[in-house]
Amino acid sequence: MYRWPTVNYKEEGMREGMQIEDSQISIDDKVELLDALSETGLKQIVVGSFVSPKWxxxxxxxxxxxxxxxxxxxxxxxxxxxxxxxxERAKAYSPPLTIERDQFPRLGVHMCDVFVRRNTNRSQAQEMERWPQVVAQAQELNIKEAGIGTNASWGSNFLGEFPVDDLMTMLERQHSMWDEVGIKVASASMGDPMSHCTPAKVEESVYRVKEKWPEINNIRLHLHNGRNMAIASAYAAMRVLGPEDTLDIDGTIGGYGGCPYCGNGRATGMAPSEDILHMMEDMGIETGVDIDKLIECVWMAEKVMGRELYGHVSKAGPRPKSVSSLYNIDMPFVETLEQAKHFKVGPSAYEGGIYPYREPITSEYRDRVDQGKPAYDPAGGEWPWKQDWFPAKD
Known part of the structure; x- marks a missing residue:
């Protein structure tokens, strides 16, 4: 039995998602979606960004x-x-906004010099030029703990793959600067704007960070999903970390989102919130999020965008676990995505579908479940292990 880390989840759909969508989406639609997200149980929501409308x-x-x-x-x-x-613009709206300040003064750098030039009009060298200033300011403020971090951590669409050894070397250089002034490093962040994360690389990276610096108990991951690796990579990180650790991750409802600087546009995407939170709940990590309400938000966003988004739980529904959520065993064929919505809208979704069965479907297994019994008795029990028709018996 795994003992999981504390996971802090942030919903980025209103920023990461909307920043690559049609600029003509109405404010009414955006406000309605944001209000609906607020009712899901999500604890952290990014509402947008205060940036130049020119870009x-x-x-x-x-x-x-x-x-x-x-x-x-x-x-x-x-x-x-x-x-x-x-x-300063954001401060004018605080509250309701919380002006986000990193808990830790942090040294950070993009592993890809090309991406940072395209994204921020600065070079990697210029990013690193700030490191001494960040350290000096932390000393002046008598800061006790700090952070280290990389972006484009595992690879780049412009420079290729980066071995984990390179990432670790970059983090080691940052860590050494904090060591020199006696400030403890308690956090490490790794970003992936160009979707080069894989479960193996993320697992190795987090493992090596924890192995080298056990005192680091906060890991932050910002994973894009252009190659469908974000959820598996987040899970890999969770397996490495323990209950003494905190993992900060984010995603977007429906998995929409994109980056105009990386070359993948809307295909960049993020982990669909409904999918990753559904996974976490199944793992025993309490999220406090109502997945049913979150699915409603995905459907609302799809209506606003005028297209299907990229998540799966919003299409197939959560795994049915309670008796009341189990599917009708005698339903007709379910073939389309609209028909599949029966998990939420009811039998009307598949009404008129093809019904190929001569007799209604029945099952003694389902009868047991409807009566509150398990489909299978434990080993040594009666059902189905000791039934006359069962071919192999103890």
């Missing part, structure tokens, strides 16, 4: 969204701000 016109009217949505107590709402001007 991100989708965020031009972020001020209207922030003033019109209905904050829900217990939910932390944040917004991305990339510079001091953006921070």
């Amino acid at each position: 991100t016109p989708q965020m031009e009217r972020i001020d209207e969204i922030v003033t019109r949505f209905t904050p829900k107590p217990g939910v932390t709402y944040t917004a991305l701000a990339l510079n001091s001007r953006g921070v």
